Amino acid sequence: MxxxxxxxxxxxxxxxxxxxxxxxxxxxxxxxxxxxxxxxxxxxxxxxxxxxxxxxxxxxxxxxxxxxxxxxxxxxxxxxxxxxxxxxxxxxxxxxxxxxxxxxxxxxxxxxxxxxxxxxxxxxxxxxxxxxxxxxxKLFLPGLLKLKRLIDGGFFGRILSVRGEFGYWVFEGDWQEAQRPSWNYRAEDGGGIILDMFPHWHYVLENLFGRVQTVYAKAVTHIPARVDEQGVTYDATADDAAYGIFELEGGIVAQINSSWAVRVNRDELVEFQVDGTHGSAVAGLRNCRIQHRAGTPKPVWNPDLPVTARFRDDWQEVPDNAEFDNxxxxxxxxxxxxxxxxxxxxxDFAAGARGVQLAELGLRSSAEGRRIEVAGL
CATH class of the missing domain: 3.40.50.720 (NAD(P)-binding Rossmann-like Domain)
Incomplete structure (x- = not known):
């Protein structure tokens, strides 16, 4: 020992x-x-x-x-x-x-x-x-490990797009205590959802799908004032929501919404839908569901008739096939x-720097209202 x-x-x-x-x-x-x-x-x-x-x-x-x-x-x-x-x-x-x-x-x-x-x-x-x-x-979450298994096994064919939804409602701190510390909502204290979450999205995209080549982001402060741990109202100067579009190598387009001002209507707090020519998957923290092209239904748009199909029933759960540690x-x-x-x-720290770069360019994209190329460091 x-x-x-x-x-x-x-x-x-x-x-x-x-x-x-x-x-x-x-x-x-x-x-x-x-x-x-x-x-x-x-x-x-x-x-x-x-x-x-x-x-x-x-x-x-x-x-x-x-x-x-x-x-x-x-x-x-x-x-x-x-x-x-x-x-x-x-x-x-x-x-x-x-x-x-x-x-x-x-x-x-x-x-x-x-x-x-x-x-x-x-x-x-x-x-x-x-x-x-x-x-x-997040690379070691059971849901994303299952997603990586699908990618490595060629399940998707050619991957076309990735759509991510992350977030939950963080209480303002007045009538219910906030679940996150107040510094998260002050830019002067290093807060903001882009600086917090874009480094996450960078390593997920880079390790699973390919290098991020461009970013377009819109940062928003939906809740302008919050109440801190001492019960004092303060101005929220940092972004609490971000809406991003990322172009990846190989022509893959990723769209990821991040928000602390959204109420959850998903199975998990974060979910990624991956669509490919041969199949699709929806992966969360723990679970992953798939739909192969041979089992894909044929919906027809008709707003005059009520929807009778339960689209989620057409998806198959990916088995664990392993024990997942923390x-x-x-x-x-x-x-x-x-x-x-x-x-x-x-x-390593070089990978960490690339994540910070994506956050910095995301904030710049939002401020300038334009798509920005992500150059190699």
Whole structure:
């Protein structure tokens, strides 16, 4: 059994705590550590870092942990890996400090607020020779793993288009508490759905369908004022909805709507419909349904008669055919193997920079009202 220290900065936040500490790092330890190819098992020693010592102490006590601090420099001295799940504005400074200390870096997305900063992180990590990775969790969702299986098996024939719908209603904070922190809706604090979600859509599109060549986006702030955690009304200066069209290599057209001001009339909070010459699929977080061309019905448009067909009944559920672990945990294990035995890990800071680039160009497209080409970085 080998033990390695992992600095976890930002565990007092929702994602840092639930998905990364509890469901990834602690879950790996609970399974007896990570098994490497040579039979060695690796146990992780998390060092909790944040701004509030009281919050860190409470989390540590809840899980029987003892190592926590508000001093990042001191924590880095005791670790081999640095993980960052802070708010985006705080990420670059802390990651650069970890790179200078020679630590391997794993970070939430977006890696930075601007392409310039994101590229600088990738270059700094390469120059220092440290392993680096960015969270791209949606690639490991059961629904998208099933979709990838269909693509690899040639189910679609020639893929024509991708249509994505993501979002839910985030309460304004007055008569019901908001489900997301208030900084998400302030541009000056790094908020906005484009900066949050376009990096996600970039790696989904790039890894499943092909490189993004152009983007046209419309960013909107549908809810102009919200109420924060202290009950104070504030101006929402960041976009809470974005409507994007992406042209991909191979002639594929992707349309993705992202909104925190939409009520859900879908089976899951995110769904992607993929249409091809030989078949179509609708994939969500967990499930995936397909319709092959041989089983495609022949609807006829007639507004004078009521619709009697139940179109969803004509689709077939894709079986699991495997046991799916938590997507965040899967990627943690891949990154740890990358660090410890040089296993491949394509989701590096360069990939993260391309995601930030798409967000930056999406905001620019909306501001200028035009389609923009996505150049290689």
């Amino acid at each position: 080998r033990r390695i220290g992992v600095v976890m900065n930002g565990v007092t936040g929702r994602m840092g705590y639930r998905q990364h500490l509890v469901r990834s790092v602690l879950a790996i330890n609970e399974q007896g550590g990570l098994a490497l190819s040579d039979g060695t098992r690796v146990r992780l020693d998390p060092i909790l870092v944040g701004r509030s010592e009281a919050k860190l102490a409470e989390i540590a006590a809840r899980h029987g942990l003892t190592d926590y601090t508000t001093d990042l420099d001191a924590a880095l001295e005791r670790a081999e890996i640095y993980f960052d799940a802070q708010v985006t504005q705080a990420r670059v400074k802390s990651v650069l400090k970890a790179i200078e200390a020679g630590k391997h870096i794993y970070a939430e997305k977006p890696t930075a607020e601007s392409v310039e900063e994101a590229v600088a992180l990738a270059e700094a990590a390469a120059a220092r020779g440290v392993k680096n990775g960015v969270v791209q969790d 997507g965040f945990k899967i990627q943690w294990e891949l990154f740890l193997r990358h660090v410890l035995e040089d296993a491949p890990f394509p989701y």
